[in-house]
Amino acid sequence: xxxxxxxxxxxxxxxxxxxxxxxxxxxxxxxxxxxxxxxxxxxxxxxxxxxxxxxxxxxxxxxxxxxxxxxxxxxxxxxxxxxxxxxxxxxxxxxxxxxxxxxxxxxxxxxxxxxxxxxxxxxxxxxxxxxxxxxxxxxxxxxxxxxxxxxxxxxxxxxxxxxxxxxxxxxxxxxxxxxxxxxxxxxxxxxxxxxxxxxxxxxxxxx
Amino acid sequence: xxxxxxxxxxxxxxxxxxxxxxxxxxxxxxxxxxxxxxxxxxxxxxxxxxxxxxxxxxxxxxxxxxxxxxxxxxxxxxxxxxxxxxxxxxxxxxxxxxxxxxxxxxxxxxxxxxxxxxxxxxxxxxxxxxxxxxxxxxxxxxxxxxxxxxxxxxxxxxxxxxxxxxxxxxxxxxxxxxxxxxxxxxxxxxxxxxxxxxxxxxxxxxxxxxxxxxxxxxxxxx
Numbered sequence: 001x002x003x004x005x006x007x008x009x010x011x012x013x014x015x016x017x018x019x020x021x022x023x024x025x026x027x028x029x030x031x032x033x034x035x036x037x038x039x040x041x042x043x044x045x046x047x048x049x050x051x052x053x054x055x056x057x058x059x060x061x062x063x064x065x066x067x068x069x070x071x072x073x074x075x076x077x078x079x080x081x082x083x084x085x086x087x088x089x090x091x092x093x094x095x096x097x098x099x100x101x102x103x104x105x106x107x108x109x110x111x112x113x114x115x116x117x118x119x120x121x122x123x124x125x126x127x128x129x130x131x132x133x134x135x136x137x138x139x140x141x142x143x144x145x146x147x148x149x150x151x152x153x154x155x156x157x158x159x160x161x162x163x164x165x166x167x168x169x170x171x172x173x174x175x176x177x178x179x180x181x182x183x184x185x186x187x188x189x190x191x192x193x194x195x196x197x198x199x200x201x202x203x204x205x206x207x
Numbered sequence: 208x209x210x211x212x213x214x215x216x217x218x219x220x221x222x223x224x225x226x227x228x229x230x231x232x233x234x235x236x237x238x239x240x241x242x243x244x245x246x247x248x249x250x251x252x253x254x255x256x257x258x259x260x261x262x263x264x265x266x267x268x269x270x271x272x273x274x275x276x277x278x279x280x281x282x283x284x285x286x287x288x289x290x291x292x293x294x295x296x297x298x299x300x301x302x303x304x305x306x307x308x309x310x311x312x313x314x315x316x317x318x319x320x321x322x323x324x325x326x327x328x329x330x331x332x333x334x335x336x337x338x339x340x341x342x343x344x345x346x347x348x349x350x351x352x353x354x355x356x357x358x359x360x361x362x363x364x365x366x367x368x369x370x371x372x373x374x375x376x377x378x379x380x381x382x383x384x385x386x387x388x389x390x391x392x393x394x395x396x397x398x399x400x401x402x403x404x405x406x407x408x409x410x411x412x413x414x415x416x417x418x419x420x421x422x423x424x425x426x427x428x429x
Contacts, residue, residue, distance in 0.1 A: 113411065115352040186347070187355040193405045194357075201401060 008067035013133040043083040075145035102130040119185025123150040154188040211255040213243030240264025274301030281322040334368040337413040350410030367426040374423040
């Protein structure tokens, strides 16, 4: 049955490759709690993209459903989502990941500074991980891709709502809903920035 | 800037129009109250000048009808004699200012400038400096992105944008933005300045608010 996987023989090692990165992120958060008393993130979710999603994405992108497509062409077989309380924590966490040994940043997209026209805000990184497992090209240590999305709780709630609307086929007044979503995205961004400001002021007073 | 001049003395009207046009205003001349009213209702003006004594329809009645139709364009009345009742009637009808004939051209020009300046300050919903625009109606601050502002943030940003390059003291800002809150503290200004600074940064603004806590603040282009 294993050979039926779109990830081929690599189906089993993918979670272990993922753990080489997630362990470091969890460790980083733990150290932050120890040193500052505050966690760097609020939730941390990660997954190996499901068989169905990966096959569907291959088809959507016009790629054959092969391990090469899933592990080399598409770069989100491993996906991490880090949800923070504050905007600053996104940049601090991104900087931590960028500087990790055995991690090479392939692309970084800051949709917080360059907001998508619909109002979407998030920080995206595509990484190449070096991990002690043979990869599809026969390298050992192998090279594996992972996608990291970082956003605040507010940005995450918004993205969930937008996702829901995108996958509903017919919504009455969809234009009005779109423009309301955009307005709400900007209002949430405003709250995020205000909360950051208040935290900075409190910390300034403490120092 | 377009001015409506309602004056039945043709010689005077021609002379006034010549001077106004020389000053860069566009002018429409009406020689009786009816014609003036018709123009006022059909075209948009930045200011209107109405003589009181005119054939067909007097200036006071014309202005009253203009106001009744919901037009708030500034109006200056020209009164033939220095009668207090005339002036009171004109102002009550909806005029914003008056001049007593004979008047100095210089003074009419100064009053026109004063009127149009004021109406501009009252009405704009979009204010800009550099690449930053504030839409006061929508409480939206726009740069390379946009962000929504709270009501008091909008008022504070508006005050700064109406006074670019000018140092506004914490006291000034407190009385302008929080006029109904006599107990408001200086710290309130500081936290709102802090909000705006981060929101300007969040939209990639090329303007900044300079100034220290408790001192004066100035909006400048970077």
